[in-house]
Amino acid sequence: MATKALVIINCIILAIGNCGGPLIMRLYFNNGGKRIWFSSFLETAGFPIIFIPLFFSYLNRLRRNNNGSENISFFLIKPRLLIAAVLVGILSGFDNYLYAYGIAYLPVSTAALIIASQLAFIAIFSYFMVNHKFTPFTINAVVLLTVGAAVLGMHTETDKPVHETHKQYVIGFLMTVAAAVMYAFILPLVELAYQKAKQPMSYTLVLEVQLILCFFASLVSLIGMYIAGDFKALLIEAREFKLGEAMFYVVVVFSAIIWQGFFLGAIGLIFCASSLVSGIMISVLLPITEVLAVIFYHEKFQAEKGLSLALSLWGFVSYFYGEIKSEKDQKRIQQESELASLSRTISEC
Structure with a gap:
């Protein structure tokens, strides 16, 4: 029951982030935002929020340890999983940049369809990394999704925003x-890290992994921001933001929260x-993102996108x-095996 509740909660959180994240990122770019490294930073900058549930988890562990028989630490993560989280975080930092770059120059609906692939x-990475099995239906899905993304590569001029070059x-x-x-590689990599953690996995530990992952992803983005000169440019960008300076900071804060x-x-x-x-789940939510992009940003939905x-x-x-x-x-x-086993037992009796 608890697992089902966690699945539902995570699906809801993912739905909000998956649908809202690209839309609010595009809102930034549509209204004068130009800093790609800064946008990638916002994708993981909301990680301090995770300290809230971690703190309550820590208090709960303290409460259960009334007699003081155990030494309760705030963090549960061990070095092996910590190193994995750091590496995944660094990869995520670069992946965030790639995604932010795409959103900067593509309509949200187009980007969503590409991400569907x-x-x-x-499926491919999971097969090799965590032994998920291929079936004919999986192969069919892989082919269809790949072709679907390839279709978008045709007639790109019809979808190109007017202020951008080909x-x-x-x-x-x-x-x-x-x-x-890259993100398709990251997800099985996280699963592999869980499997090889050599410590019991709990949702508290998942939160810790998320905290470390996002911290290092944000660090990568901050380094990129420094090299690109974003820190100086952001003050000017905030003043010139089409929706107003106050709305610039509102967009920034909500972007960080939603992406988290x-x-x-x-x-x-x-x-x-x-x-x-x-x-x-990410892929299933993408059509909703496309519809929302068409509604809020009046993006074109040509035949290629429909196909x-x-x-x-x-x-x-x-x-x-x-x-x-x-x-x-x-x-x-399994049932046939159990019946066969039962039959053998009866015959032996």
Whole structure:
């Protein structure tokens, strides 16, 4: 029951971050924002929020240790998992930059459709890294999602925002594809880190991993901001923000909070289920992001996007059907095995 509750909570948090994150990031760029490293920093800068649940978890452990028999520390994470979290955090920092670059030059609906292709890459990486099995339905989904993303590469001029060059659009497209591939690698990597942690995994430990991951991802972005001169430029950018200086800071704060929901929900689902389930949930939410982008930003929805969306949805359905069928087959095999074992026991008697 507790696991189901955690799954639901993480799905809700992920939904808010997955749908709201790209929209608020695009709001920043649409209204005069130009700092890509700063945008990537905002994707993980909300990590101090995690100290709140960690503090309550610590108090709960203290309360249960009334007799003082155990030495209770604030952090549970051990060096092996800590190192893994640091490495994943550094990778995430660069992945955030790739994604922010894509959002800077692509419509949200286009970026969302490209990101949908990451489910295909997650399936591939999961197969090699954490031994998730391929089925014909998985392969079908991989092909459909890949083709769906490729369709968007056609007739890009019809989708290009008027104030951007063709070169910027193409680079943004490629950066988004690279971000999808890298994040598809990161999710199974987190699952692998959980498996190899050599310590019992708990949701508190997941929060600690998220804290460390986001800290180092933010550190990568801060270094990028320093090199790119973002710190000086941001003061000017805030004053010239089309929605007003106060709204600039509102957008910044809410961006950090909303994106934190995405990352926390994603790695939380890995803990509760698997990296593949996390990837599926991200992909399932993408059509909602596309619809919201069309509603709020009046983005065009051409035939290419419609075809890509149809292929993506077909891929999702194929994958889900395959998973349901596989689960039923496993249950049937297990039942048959139990019946055979019972029959042998009876015959021996």
